[in-house]
Amino acid sequence: MKLNLSDLRHLMDNLDALPSEGIQEILTEILQGNEFIGWEIGPDPIDYAVTVLALSCHGDKGLLKDLEKDIDFPVVGDCWRIVVGVPPKSWQGYFEIEKDNGDVIPVEGWSWKWREVERDCNGLTVQVLFPPSPILDKDDIKRAGEVLLFGTIGEVNVANLLSVDGYFVIDKNCMDCRSVKHLREEFARGFPEAPYCNELMDIK
Structure with missing residues (x-):
């Protein structure tokens, strides 16, 4: 399982300048060949100033472990993080x-x-x-x-x-x-x- 970390970093560094459709297109391209990986972008559940990109494997324990082996997660940038697995949400359900x-x-x-x-x-x-x-x-x-x-x-x-x-x-x-x-x-x-x-x- 290979992910282009530099492309993911570049995306997160420029997130504010992209429309939602553009974000989806770029992530689809980055994750090409890894169709079993989903994604979700949203605020950190504690620090709302931080944006989190979660790479999801729909709860598949083996795939989540493979992702963690491939890249040393979490990847942290300026007001953003990339994590394995959807984090808990600040929500009303x-x-x-x-x-x-x-x-x-x-x-x-x-x-x-x-x-x-x-x-x-x-x-x-x-x-x-x-x-x-x-x-x-x-x-x-x-x-x-x-x-x-x-x-x-x-x-x-x-x-x-x-x-x-x-x-x-x-x-x-x-x-x-x-x-x-x-x-x-x-x-x-x-x-x-x-x-x-x-x-x-x-x-x-």
Whole structure:
């Protein structure tokens, strides 16, 4: 897996001068041949003055490790950083996903819940529960769950320390479930050595 770090640096150094379409075109060219790598650009969850380019592998632990071997991440510049894996977000759990037919569906992530199944030194296993929806199919639910969990504790933590034991509709048997917004603090307490855990309690 090879990435042109000098091109990535040049892009980040000139980000303010580029329209969003230009950024997308340049990143598509830089990442050509690495189609399994996605990307996301946004503010650092703690320091909003810093822009973060996250290179995502959709939670694939092996690909994330390969990326980290290829380049010594994080790569840090003047008010920007390039990191492996989508970092936790400063948000209220709201996002949108695009269905295969192009329809854009809003998702209120904090209305989703989680239930602990198992926990040990190797990680946390949870079930993820979502509100009934007539417009989200099985693939949509999994895609939305990925976005929600990455945004809550970070992609690297999901890949290395979190296992999902299924997605289920919220029903009357969910009295022991909690909103996903509380997963962040629970994870930080349970795995204090994990990436971002020093920041998780401070992210709003």
